[in-house]
Amino acid sequence: MNKExxxxxxxxxxxxxxxxxxxxKMNLREFKVEIGSAKVEFDENKINEELITKAxxxxGFIVIK
Incomplete structure (x- = not known):
């Protein structure tokens, strides 16, 4: 799954x-972080959006939902 x-x-x-x-530190396939966003590719059977948000x-930042 891909998520920004x-x-x-x-x-x-x-x-x-x-x-x-x-x-x-997470089991992500790929990620790219820029000022104001993070584009993440992950296996939703191994990790979920809530864990990425917590990381x-x-x-020290706020994820905008």
């Missing part, structure tokens, strides 16, 4: 790196 998460509160490359660090929020 809109993220509030990101303003610099340090923010991007914080989200990347958390997503890298982004644990980096």
């Amino acid at each position: 998460f809109k993220i509030e509160g990101m303003s610099c490359n340090h923010c991007v790196m914080a989200v990347q660090k958390n997503l890298a 982004i929020e644990d980096a």
